[in-house]
Amino acid sequence: ATPMSIMVGVGRGAQSGVLIRDAEALERMEKVDTLVVDKTGTLTEGRPKVVAAQAVEGFDPGDVLQKLASVERASEHPLAAAIVADALDRKLSLSPVTDFDSPLGKGVLGIVDGVRVVCGGAKFLAEDGIEVAPLVTLAEAVSAKAATVIFVGIDGRLAGFVGIADPIKASTAQAIAALRKANVRVVMLTGDGKTTAQAVGLELGIDEVVAEVLPEDKASVVQRLKTEGRVVAMAGDGVNDAPALAAADVGIAMGTGTDVAMESSGVTLLHGDLMGIVKARQLSKATMRNIR
Ligand code: ADP
Ligand code: MG
Numbered sequence: 001a002t003p004m005s006i007m008v009g010v011g012r013g014a015q016s017g018v019l020i021r022d023a024e025a026l027e028r029m030e031k032v033d034t035l036v037v038d039k040t041g042t043l044t045e046g047r048p049k050v051v052a053a054q055a056v057e058g059f060d061p062g063d064v065l066q067k068l069a070s071v072e073r074a075s076e077h078p079l080a081a082a083i084v085a086d087a088l089d090r091k092l093s094l095s096p097v098t099d100f101d102s103p104l105g106k107g108v109l110g111i112v113d114g115v116r117v118v119c120g121g122a123k124f125l126a127e128d129g130i131e132v133a134p135l136v137t138l139a140e141a142v143s144a145k146a147a148t149v150i151f152v153g154i155d156g157r158l159a160g161f162v163g164i165a166d167p168i169k170a171s172t173a174q175a176i177a178a179l180r181k182a183n184v185r186v187v188m189l190t191g192d193g194k195t196t197a198q199a200v201g202l203e204l205g206i207d208e209v210v211a212e213v214l215p216e217d218k219a220s221v222v223q224r225l226k227t228e229g230r231v232v233a234m235a236g237d238g239v240n241d242a243p244a245l246a247a248a249d250v251g252i253a254m255g256t257g258t259d260v261a262m263e264s265s266g267v268t269l270l271h272g273d274l275m276g277i278v279k280a281r282q283l284s285k286a287t288m289r290n291i292r
Contacts (some may be wrong), residue, residue, distance in 0.1 A: 025266025029284030052163030137283035143195035215240030
């Protein structure tokens with residue numbers, strides 16, 4: 001495309017909150033036939049809330065939440081913020097945590113009031129030798145409503161879980177429908193559990209759902225699709241999405257997300273509105289048509 005037509009396209013994008021970094025991103029957008037999207041913070045608002053809490057018999061429910069929130073206070077994850085806010089609402093006073101660790105995309109752990117507290121998905125607790133079987137039926141019911149389940153283990157025993165819901169953005173359904181109508185295949189990637197991921201996928205009519213993806217594997221999924229000959233755009237918001245954003249033919253970051261995601265992307269959606277992806281494709285088509 002000519003520098004002039006590119007400038008016009010970039011300018012029109014900016015007016016509607018679609019920031020296009022370079023000519024390449026604008027040119028490639030029209031050829032995209034596959035959109036890979038991160039769930040949390042991209043399809044959803046990224047403002048999660050605790051909607052369910054369950055303790056195992058023999059554990060005090062308030063104490064389980066207090067231990068969980070005390071560990072999560074040291075984490076920067078949006079799920080952690082929801083758990084801490086909920087504990088403060090319940091007027092629980094949090095304790096200091098030592099030996100804190102937060103393996104990316106898995107969960108958090110630490111020592112609180114002399115006990116070892118491990119919080120995260122079922123697989124993460126299993127690494128600590130904790131089976132979630134006693135709560136699995138209750139947890140599945142929460143997951144089926146699209147909430148994320150965080151299990152809590154205390155000193156090697158299952159203590160309870162919380163369910164955390166993150167509402168789907170108002171614009172998401174419309175954007176996904178428009179893209180599918182334009183024959184774009186939509187693939188959702190998430191570190192979240194299968195049941196939660198499938199509930200969201202079903203609600204939005206997403207073509208393929210890949211759940212329980214570790215941060216380092218998000219980029220491999222993008223690579224795999226590219227090897228299959230697809231032209232891939234990846235939309236994400238988090239630090240853990242950056243390698244996948246960089247690996248895609250076009251990276252699309254949420255302006256509401258982290259700086260690292262924006263730095264790894266050719267396109268940034270200023271308000272995180274996914275209709276911006278539809279807009280970017282239209283701009284790309286118009287720009288390329290002008291110069292042909
Ligand atoms: P996504 O890919 O949907 O943005 P993440 O990779 O950030 O999700 O997280 C994946 C999973 O890791 C979560 O669903 C949760 O089970 C676990 N996890 C991540 N951070 C935390 C945390 N602070 N506390 C508990 N669990 C966590
Ligand atoms: Mg995310």
